Amino acid sequence: MRDRPTAASTRFELLAQELEQQIAAGVLRAGDRLPSVRQTCASRGLSPSTVFQAYYLLESRGLVRAAPRSGYFVTARADGVLLSEPKTSEPQSGSQPVEVNDLIYACLGAARARDIVPFGSAFPSPVLFPLDRLRRALVSSTRRLEPWSMVEDLPPGNLRLKREIAKLYLRQGMNVATDEIVLTHGAMEALNLCLNAVTRPGDAVVVESPTFYMALQALQRLGLRAIEVPTHCREGIDLGRLAQVIELYRPNACWLMTSFQNPLGSLMPEAKKRDLVELLARHDVPLIEDDVYSELYEGPAAPLPAKAYDRRGLVLHCSSFSKCLAPGYRVGWAAPGRLAREVERLKLMTSLSGSIPVQAALAEYLQEGGYDRHLRGLRQSLLTQRNSLFDAVNRHFPDGTRVVRPAGGYFVWVELPVGVDAMALHRAALAQHISLAPGPMFSARAEFQHHIRLTCGQLWDEALERAMRTLARLVDDAVRAVAAEPASV
Amino acid sequence: MRDRPTAASTRFELLAQELEQQIAAGVLRAGDRLPSVRQTCASRGLSPSTVFQAYYLLESRGLVRAAPRSGYFVTARADGVLLSEPKTSEPQSGSQPVEVNDLIYACLGAARARDIVPFGSAFPSPVLFPLDRLRRALVSSTRRLEPWSMVEDLPPGNLRLKREIAKLYLRQGMNVATDEIVLTHGAMEALNLCLNAVTRPGDAVVVESPTFYMALQALQRLGLRAIEVPTHCREGIDLGRLAQVIELYRPNACWLMTSFQNPLGSLMPEAKKRDLVELLARHDVPLIEDDVYSELYEGPAAPLPAKAYDRRGLVLHCSSFSKCLAPGYRVGWAAPGRLAREVERLKLMTSLSGSIPVQAALAEYLQEGGYDRHLRGLRQSLLTQRNSLFDAVNRHFPDGTRVVRPAGGYFVWVELPVGVDAMALHRAALAQHISLAPGPMFSARAEFQHHIRLTCGQLWDEALERAMRTLARLVDDAVRAVAAEPASV
Numbered sequence A, B: 001m002r003d004r005p006t007a008a009s010t011r012f013e014l015l016a017q018e019l020e021q022q023i024a025a026g027v028l029r030a031g032d033r034l035p036s037v038r039q040t041c042a043s044r045g046l047s048p049s050t051v052f053q054a055y056y057l058l059e060s061r062g063l064v065r066a067a068p069r070s071g072y073f074v075t076a077r078a079d080g081v082l083l084s085e086p087k088t089s090e091p092q093s094g095s096q097p098v099e100v101n102d103l104i105y106a107c108l109g110a111a112r113a114r115d116i117v118p119f120g121s122a123f124p125s126p127v128l129f130p131l132d133r134l135r136r137a138l139v140s141s142t143r144r145l146e147p148w149s150m151v152e153d154l155p156p157g158n159l160r161l162k163r164e165i166a167k168l169y170l171r172q173g174m175n176v177a178t179d180e181i182v183l184t185h186g187a188m189e190a191l192n193l194c195l196n197a198v199t200r201p202g203d204a205v206v207v208e209s210p211t212f213y214m215a216l217q218a219l220q221r222l223g224l225r226a227i228e229v230p231t232h233c234r235e236g237i238d239l240g241r242l243a244q245v246i247e248l249y250r251p252n253a254c255w256l257m258t259s260f261q262n263p264l265g266s267l268m269p270e271a272k273k274r275d276l277v278e279l280l281a282r283h284d285v286p287l288i289e290d291d292v293y294s295e296l297y298e299g300p301a302a303p304l305p306a307k308a309y310d311r312r313g314l315v316l317h318c319s320s321f322s323k324c325l326a327p328g329y330r331v332g333w334a335a336p337g338r339l340a341r342e343v344e345r346l347k348l349m350t351s352l353s354g355s356i357p358v359q360a361a362l363a364e365y366l367q368e369g370g371y372d373r374h375l376r377g378l379r380q381s382l383l384t385q386r387n388s389l390f391d392a393v394n395r396h397f398p399d400g401t402r403v404v405r406p407a408g409g410y411f412v413w414v415e416l417p418v419g420v421d422a423m424a425l426h427r428a429a430l431a432q433h434i435s436l437a438p439g440p441m442f443s444a445r446a447e448f449q450h451h452i453r454l455t456c457g458q459l460w461d462e463a464l465e466r467a468m469r470t471l472a473r474l475v476d477d478a479v480r481a482v483a484a485e486p487a488s489v
Helices: A011-024 A037-044 A048-060 A103-110 A131-144 A159-171 A186-198 A213-221 A239-249 A270-282 A337-351 A356-368 A371-396 A422-431 A462-484 B011-024 B037-044 B048-060 B103-110 B131-144 B159-171 B186-198 B213-221 B239-249 B270-282 B337-351 B356-368 B371-396 B422-431 B462-484
Strands: A064-067 A071-074 A095-097 A182-184 A204-209 A225-232 A253-256 A287-290 A315-320 A332-335 A411-415 A451-455 B064-067 B071-074 B095-097 B182-184 B204-209 B225-232 B253-256 B287-290 B315-320 B332-335 B411-415 B451-455
Touching: A011 A048, A037 A048, A048 A064, A048 A071, A064 A371, A103 A422, A103 B337, A131 A356, A131 B131, A159 A332, A159 A356, A182 A186, A182 A337, A186 A213, A186 A253, A186 A287, A186 A315, A186 A332, A186 A337, A186 B337, A204 A213, A204 A239, A213 A225, A213 A253, A213 B337, A225 A239, A239 A270, A270 A287, A315 A337, A332 A337, A337 B103, A337 B186, A337 B213, A356 B356, A371 A411, A371 A462, A422 A451, A422 A462, B011 B048, B037 B048, B048 B064, B048 B071, B064 B371, B103 B422, B131 B356, B159 B332, B159 B356, B182 B186, B182 B337, B186 B213, B186 B253, B186 B287, B186 B315, B186 B332, B186 B337, B204 B213, B204 B239, B213 B225, B213 B253, B225 B239, B239 B270, B270 B287, B315 B337, B332 B337, B371 B411, B371 B462, B422 B451, B422 B462
Parallel strands: A204 A225, A204 A253, A253 A287, A287 A315, B204 B225, B204 B253, B253 B287, B287 B315
Antiparallel strands: A064 A071, A095 A225, A182 A332, A315 A332, A411 A451, B064 B071, B095 B225, B182 B332, B315 B332, B411 B451
């Protein structure tokens, strides 16, 4: 084990530590099944919950993974040691105008063709979604749609859908009024409208480093400056650095992905989210919270968004159904706190209204009550896919690679061995019909030149495993080429 | 006849002049049926096309109107004299920042409730649209929709739909490449993206006076300055004044509605459109052409847009299906000429993509081939409704009112008698459950305080006729109140 604290005090931690040692010693090897929970309870006289906690801990450390209905398996590399986590970025300080290059468009375009293994895609496989049931909802809801609603629902949007969204918040114990919700064309429009509502051209906006490229594009479009703040691969943005940046540069807004950040997969712990909201409230800085992945969690419940801790209406929470229910329908929303009316007006000015039939269809689907069952299946699939991709990186990629197992979503962030260029790898991979998202897409300064984002949105199969081996071989080649180069003068 | 030239030279003009004199002399009175085309051919030894031309001319002057399958009827007022046309505006010169007030939102909100007579609405009645057939297209197209298209069609949008739109252009003899077309959430998004593509904050943009309030909102949102140019109630923007404005202020773009302008209903003659395109090309000024009403024409064929005369890719043509086929679906497009790639990127940055199911449904509907039949019926209904509203204004409104019969669309622009305040009338009408769009909505400087826009989007019935009488009575009251006021000091 590299970089791993070993102090243990409770029963489950002791059990986890013991299993970890067996893995490190090669007693348990990659692919081995851990003893079942029942066996371990019996053999050690522990309660099931203690054993589960130990297994969860090992899983959170990437040492084992759960396979649906068959138990826990060791994921470690052949040498019994997992790859380390990526290091936290050290972006240059200061704000700067955003000039996104053609890279993003080129990469997005390359990831779309059907004969390409889509490790560079931003979307999970459509087969993971209940498209048939959605279609039936579309049929029955439009049959009952009154002609007048085609006109009346323009501007405010489908009221039933707003109520269903308010109920989704309520389920998390959050009280968001139906009329705070502004329906939009996907989260992307919601985020853009919120950004528009809280900034003027030339303003500075805090983003994570690395950050979602669409955030950079939105900043560029509105003539805003980006302040990139170091972001930890598991715990999200560095609050200490954020506090400094606020003092130094007085940013006009933050745009953060607090749960399962794209591309890192980081999940801010809830206490940290609360601290974030308090820090921003002290300085009156609005938070645009991009929260499209939170339904794709592991464990017992969805992580609360920062919005849950907002007492001042300063958090503009944006989400959509595109990643968890209905890709292609383009239905999202903002819950913009005290700026709700302003965002609603911007929506009216920008694109007037959402599409009435698809809004009605989603309202109907949500009311019918199959959403939870669908989400359980989707989460289980994505868990398996995340594990498979993470395992494959560990199995195949050379030493010096760094990777972290994300606790949700479908992106895996990989730091390549020193000297391996992500753009060159991107080109070499495309020649082998494999897409990936090179790190420079995720920075206003084209940083992360040795990083890639891999998408595990597909049902894992031998073709994907083979593509991972090919990718690993390309990385190997690059490592060897670097080693063979004469030292630079 | 007021304000009407009488020189006539050709046969049809002579016939028209003669009938006009009979109307003026009270021989033919309001509601009288003109002799049928067959009768007139026989009695005067003229060809049917000459008689039709004469009747069209009278119709274009507002003196007669066609009733479906029953002939032409005299529309004149009781005194045999039509109200005059509204005068052309004289907006203040210079550019100025746009600060749209709450009026627009208040008026749009007021027009939506179902118990309000919607003379202020921006939408025609949904019963005029083939909602059932669209629903069937939605059902069958989504049944055949491949899951992968839910992901693949994001960004570029449904290719079949783009092809169908290219075919609509082709039908008019225009060659617009499929990949010039950028699918958007309604024309509103298309217009916003095009405006965004050709301007930077602080730039000046030429608009018509009066202008569509959404154009003003878009200018405000992007921090642009408006230059309002006088616009004739039948023939559109004044090209002489436009040329002066271009020399003086070097605007960065024009945003015009060349066919059936909202609110005037004006239709630029084709030669004028060609001159417009040439003028702008000489100064390298892009034209954003808002062309959502052109399918709602009278006569044998749709008017060509200015885009048809564009040789330099400087016309960014924007339209949608919202006004002619599928309100509430929110499917529109831009054909942005040489700025197509830039607009496409802005679309990607703003809202990523359109809704795949509704795009597929419209593609299917258009391919099935019922569109033309639907349009014929819609045009016929709207013609009757325009005539009915125009007649009602002539019948009921007091002298001093000015109105012009638009040759397409569903808006009628009314200049109220001197001293009658549109905002006061708006409030008084709302108290009677009648909405209207007061003139100040259509100007960056809240001009047009004595104008209103009336919408004839509903099937005409006794309730609408009664509402027009009520409205006329309110105008009468206001005229009397003005007359009773002591002269201002």
